[in-house]
Every structure is written in C-alpha cells, then in structure tokens.
Amino acid sequence: MKDKAKYVRWGLTAFLVGCALLIFYDVFYRDNAGTVQAFFGKLWSILAPVLYGLAMAYLLAPLVNHLERWILRAKDALEKKRGRSAPVRRGLLRAVSILLTWAVVLVVLYLLFAMLIPQLVDSVTTLISNLETYYNQIYAWVTNLLEKNPIVSTWLSDLVNRYYSEATNWLTTELLPGLQATLTSFTGSLVTGVWSVITFAKNFIIGIIISVYLLAAKEKSLARCCKLLYGVLPEDRAMFAVRGFRRVDYIFSGFVRGKLLDSLIIGILCFIGCSILNMPYTPLISVVVGVTNVIPFFGPFLGAIPSALLILLVSPLQCLYFVLFILLLQQLDGNVIGPKILGGSTGISSLWVIIAILVGGGFGGVLGMFLGVPIFACLQVLVRWLVNTRLQKKHMPLEASAYVNRDRQASETPPDPPEGENK
Numbered sequence: 464m465k466d467k468a469k470y471v472r473w474g475l476t477a478f479l480v481g482c483a484l485l486i487f488y489d490v491f492y493r494d495n496a497g498t499v500q501a502f503f504g505k506l507w508s509i510l511a512p513v514l515y516g517l518a519m520a521y522l523l524a525p526l527v528n529h530l531e532r533w534i535l536r537a538k539d540a541l542e543k544k545r546g547r548s549a550p551v552r553r554g555l556l557r558a559v560s561i562l563l564t565w566a567v568v569l570v571v572l573y574l575l576f577a578m579l580i581p582q583l584v585d586s587v588t589t590l591i592s593n594l595e596t597y598y599n600q601i602y603a604w605v606t607n608l609l610e611k612n613p614i615v616s617t618w619l620s621d622l623v624n625r626y627y628s629e630a631t632n633w634l635t636t637e638l639l640p641g642l643q644a645t646l647t648s649f650t651g652s653l654v655t656g657v658w659s660v661i662t663f664a665k666n667f668i669i670g671i672i673i674s675v676y677l678l679a680a681k682e683k684s685l686a687r688c689c690k691l692l693y694g695v696l697p698e699d700r701a702m703f704a705v706r707g708f709r710r711v712d713y714i715f716s717g718f719v720r721g722k723l724l725d726s727l728i729i730g731i732l733c734f735i736g737c738s739i740l741n742m743p744y745t746p747l748i749s750v751v752v753g754v755t756n757v758i759p760f761f762g763p764f765l766g767a768i769p770s771a772l773l774i775l776l777v778s779p780l781q782c783l784y785f786v787l788f789i790l791l792l793q794q795l796d797g798n799v800i801g802p803k804i805l806g807g808s809t810g811i812s813s814l815w816v817i818i819a820i821l822v823g824g825g826f827g828g829v830l831g832m833f834l835g836v837p838i839f840a841c842l843q844v845l846v847r848w849l850v851n852t853r854l855q856k857k858h859m860p861l862e863a864s865a866y867v868n869r870d871r872q873a874s875e876t877p878p879d880p881p882e883g884e885n886k
Contacts (some may be wrong), residue, residue: 483688512666516673530560561678582746597776720839721805726756736788743777758832763793811840
C-alpha cells in the first residue's frame with residue numbers, strides 16, 4: 464500500500480512538472496499568443512467589470528469609512544442636543560455612506576471635467592493651428608545654425624549623401640507600402656477604437672455597480688476570506704497569511720491611494736502656478752504633469768520635458784521660468800507633500816525604486832511603472848522576513864552591519880584547545 468501511494472505521488476509530480484514545462488514553453492517561446500495567453504486574455508475581457516469594481520471599491524473604502532464615522536459623530540451631537548438617542552441601523556448607515564461617497568466622487572469629476580475639458584480642447588486646438596508656425600520657426604533655427612556653422616553643415620551633407628540610397632530604399636519598400644496598408648485599415652481601426660471606447664464605458668458602469676455591492680459587504684467578504692484561509696491552511700500558516708495580507712494592504716493602500724492624491728494635488732498646483740505665470744497651454748501642461756507624476760522618480764521628468772519643449776516654441780524665456788517652477792514644485796512634492804501623504808508606506812531605498820520602475824515598466828508599461836514600487840516593496844518585506852527567520856533559527860544577529868567583517872572576525876578567533884590541555 465505504501466509503495467502504491469509512493470508511485471502515485473511520483474506520477475502526480477511528473478504530471479505537474481510536465482504541465483509546468485508546457486505552460487512555460489507556451490508563454491515564453493511561442494511567437495504568437497499561445498493557449499495560456501489567449502485563455503487569460505479572454506478571462507480578462509470577461510472579468511474586466513469585476514476587476515474595475517474591485518479597484519474602485521479598494522480606493523473608495525477609506526472614504527466610506529470616514530463618512531460613516533462623520534455621520535455617527537453628527538448623530539451623537541444631534542442626540543445630545545435633543546436629549547434622546549435611537550439605535551443605528553448599520554445597513555442604512557452603510558447605504559448613506561456609499562451614496563455620499565459616489566456623490567462626492569461624481570461631483571468632483573464633473574467639476575474637474577467642466578473646468579478642464581473646454582480649456583484642454585482650446586489648448587489642443589491652438590497647438591494644432593500653430594503647427595505650421597512652429598515648423599517654420601524650427602526650420603529657421605536649423606537654417607541659421609547651419610549658416611553660422613559650416614562644419615556642421617558639411618557633416619550633415621556628407622551624412623545625407625552617405626545614407627541617401629538607404630533612405631530611398633526604405634521609403635519605397637517599407638514606408639509607402641506601410642502607409643498604404645495603414646490607410647486601408649484605417650476604417651477598421653476607427654471602428655475598433657470606437658467599439659473599445661463603448662466596451663470600456665460599459666465595463667466601467669458595471670464596475671461602479673459591482674463596487675457598490677463590494678463596499679456594502681466588505682466586512683462580510685473579509686470575514687469569509689479569513690474563514691477560507693483558516694479552513695484550508697493550518698492555523699499557524701493561516702495567521703501568517705493574514706498578517707502578510709495586512710502588510711500588503713498597508714503598502715498598497717499607502718502608496719496607490721497616496722500617490723493618486725499626490726498627483727492630483729501636483730496637477731492643481733501646476734495649473735495655479737502656470738496660470739499666475741501666464742504660461743501657454745496651461746491646462747494641457749497641468750494634465751501632463753499631474754498624470755505623469757503618478758510614476759515615481761521618472762514621472763516629473765517625463766511630464767516636464769515635453770511641456771518645456773512645447774513652451775520653448777512659444778517663448779524661450781517662459782520656458783526657463785517653467786523649468787524653474789517645475790523644479791520648485793518637485794522639491795515641494797518630494798520634501799513636503801509626498802512624505803506627508805505617502806509617509807513610509809514602501810520603505811525601500813531610491814536605488815530599488817529605480818530598479819522596480821525599470822522592471823515594472825519593461826513588463827507592464829506605464830501601469831507596471833506605477834505598481835512596480837509597491838509590488839517590489841511587498842517582495843522585499845517577504846525576503847526580509849524569510850532571511851530574518853533563518854538567522855533567528857541559527858541564533859545569529861539580524862543587523863546587516865554584523866556580517867561585513869564576520870569572516871575576518873571568525874579567522875582571528877583562536878580555536879578551542881583540545882580537551883587534554885584543558886585538564
């Protein structure tokens with residue numbers, strides 16, 4: 464019987480290893496989308512409203528809790544004045560809090576869009592109408608540069624002559640056929656784009672409805688998840704998993720919600736400052752600076768560089784003022800606003816922040832750059848716990864500085880004398 468169970472375990476292990484190898488090959492070595500990728504893509508398209516609802520509920524849960532406490536305090540103050548009290552219906556309290564939360568969110572979004580969209584449209588329209596002027600201005604700059612620097616002009620002429628044939632071949636064999644294919648598929652792409660917008664709007668509306676249900680039953684959902692963990696895992700491992708999830712929630716809630724609020728504040732401050740300085744394209748620049756600020760470390764540069772180039776086409780002096788203003792704004796964000804909002808939620812150094820952004824951006828684009836930092840912070844906490852646990856079992860110190868010269872200290876310690884010499 465024991466041999467039979469052993470063979471069953473071996474067979475199951477071999478089957479799982481084979482499945483893992485097939486999945487690994489399907490994901491990483493197939494040129495086109497494999498079965499696993501197609502499955503998860505289909506699953507994402509189906510569950511997109513649920514994921515949107517989860518994200519919205521997670522972001523809005525603190526506001527719902529704050530409104531519940533505010534309503535209870537207001538109720539207690541009113542009852543003290545009247546000299547009587549009445550029991551609180553938790554369901555009604557939660558419903559009112561959720562309703563007020565979404566009312567606040569929708570009003571804020573409406574005010575932002577009502578103020579921002581018309582000015583943003585005007586900025587984009589002005590930019591498009593001035594494209595020819597900017598082209599002529601850049602052409603005049605380049606021509607003036609070449610006339611005053613004959614060495615640069617000669618170098619560019621040699622470069623053009625050297626690569627003329629290659630450029631001609633690229634134009635005739637790649638660019639023109641590509642443009643024809645692009646024009647042919649433009650109608651299909653337009654229809655696909657419109658359908659994508661409609662699908663996103665549908666998923667977003669369904670996500671709002673799902674978020675309401677999730678917010679209404681968030682305590683029950685949390686209790687059921689904890690019950691599932693304690694039912695599936697041993698108690699000590701379930702307690703470890705619960706503590707780990709709480710730590711992950713602390714890191715993600717502190718970073719994601721804090722960074723979104725921080726970026727909103729920076730965008731508003733940029734709009735106010737650029738309006739005072741009378742900068743061109745103020746709404747467009749404020750949106751770019753605020754949106755790119757959600758990316759840690761690189762975000763301020765990604766938003767400031769194209770904005771500065773856009774202002775440079777209008778006025779070099781205003782461009783200088785804008786660069787100085789952005790530098791001051793980022794110093795204010797990095798030293799005052801950011802630490803006040805984010806605090807020490809991630810707890811990782813600047814070097815690892817850069818690495819997390821690069822790795823996250825390589826795998827997930829802009830969303831990966833945004834989520835790479837909290838994910839890396841969670842992994843760092845896990846690795847630190849594993850290392851400290853192993854060191855504690857070996858009765859070794861936990862301070863990293865204790866291991867720098869540990870090998871030298873061990874070699875300088877004299878060996879224990881034999882037992883005969885002790886006697």
